[in-house]
Amino acid sequence: MPCLVANQIKKSFGSLQALKGVDLTVESGEIHALLGENGAGKTTLMNILFGLLSPDSGSLDLDGKPYRPESPRDAMAAGVGMVHQHFMLVPTLTVLENILLGENPFSLHRPEESGNRIAERMIDLSFNLPLERRIEDLSVGERQRVEIFKALWRGANLLILDEPTAVLAPQEVEDLFRLLRELKDRGCSILFISHKLEEIQDLCDRVTLLRRGETVGEFEVSQVDRDELTRRLLGRELVSSERDRQGNEVDRPPFLLKPKGGARAKLQGDWTCEVHPGQITAIAGIEGNGQRELAEAVVGVSETDRVSVEVDGSFFPDGSVPRIRAGIGLISEDRQRTGLVPEFTIEENLALKDIGQRPWSKNGWLARSSSRQTAADLIDRFGVHPSEPNRLASELSGGNQQKVVVAREISRDHQLLVAFNPTRGLDVGACETVYEALLGDAKEGAAILLITTELEDALRLADRLYVLFGGRLTEIHREDWIAERLGL
Secondary structure, eight states, X not given: OEEEEEEEEEEXXXXXXXXXXXXXXXXXXXXXXXXXXXXXXXXXXXXHHTTSSOOSEEEEEETTEEOOOSSHHHHHHTTEEEEOSSOOOOTTSBXXXXXXXXXXXXXXXXXXXXXXXXHHHHHHTTOOOOTTSBGGGSOHHHHHHHHHHHHHHTTOSEEEEESTTTTOOHHHHHHHHHHHHHHHHTTOEEEEEOSOHHHHHHHOSEEEEEETTEEEEEEEGGGOOHXXXXXXXXXXXXXXXXXXXXXXXXXSOOEEEEEOOXXXXXXXXXXXXXXOTTSXXXXXXXXXXXXXXXXXXXXXXXXXXXXXXXXXTEEXXXXXXXXXXXXXXXXXXXXXXXXXXXXXXHHHHHTGGGTTSTTTEETTEEOHHHHHHHHHHHHHHHTOSSOOTTSBGGGSOHHHHHHHHHHHHHHSOOSEEEEESTTTTOOHHHHHHHHHHHHHHHHTTOEXXXXXXXXXXXXXXXXXXXXXXXTEEEEEOGGGOOHHHHTO
């Protein structure tokens, strides 16, 4: 008997039809992948399965019985657990306290008794988590395991994982996969949402493909290769962008980046990062080692760190406004906080940093015709969906919001572009669009600083490679550009 059956699930938000009739079957004791382009409806479907949204029509069956959760509490009571990409934990509380949150208050008043029961269950499930430690003191991988155990502790037989490897180092990904295989062997069903085809092929038994709100196929993973999955996913062949390892000869001095230190600074040491015009300089590293601080400091928006930017003996002024005006751009990882204004339209977000300039404005007035056409051209080039320029950014999926940020920054005049995790949350087709845009930008003479936790992106695109660890930067010689040797 299947664990979960979703039949012709439909859901609309106003005029936007997010799900047009999705079918999904997850067998008992299998790891089932859900794969789709940005905006395909994966998040909407997950939210329906977990009781955060109600479908407009269609039916759900769980373990052979009708299933219609009205809230996450209903879903958990029925045996459905979900681990979100952004963890739902309280950083200042301990592992034990987080596990007990939301349970019977009696459990919180008898922590020792509850802790003993939880410790026994952890041993039974092969979890090794320090119950007394605070969440804020754990690694990202440990925090994720807390979320997984919390769902299992509450009786989950179906575990939904939303992009679970997005913030993990390769070693942590291996640990996660080992755990998921053990849970599968114990009879747990797992719905695994990912953009990474190699992970799906390594871990999953079957895969369901979504495209534009519809199911377009269900396959045994062992019966399809990566190219076939990509073709089925995108509905077309994918042409990969390849890096010219010689870079581009641009007769201009490099940008020299140096940390200024400070009492609260995350960036430490006496190092210099060279970012050459016409090249992509990549900085790789595991999340939490100063990547965000470096990206924000170069653009001048960091609250804790400052980085000097020097070219041929001249220094860029401090502060975000003068640095942006001087030609430093940022593709922000945090599209919600620093990349977009969700209440603005796509067109307004694309024009955000150049609202007083052509083609967005003319003689101090908004040039509606040329503005709308420019926005439409960028939307088409970067494959943003929905494609109407007057759509609010808040109506887009996370991946499509990221496409808007990338489109805006690539299209602006700039000397130095900081690209911070530019492909996070993007499907394989959108990743290729970003790769092509960054390579094209470098070819035209821009200096690209790629700061990424995706080692594949760094190795594929870089002319120069650094590793950031503990706020300190180290350049890596080309003969050491091997994932296992880098230890990331």
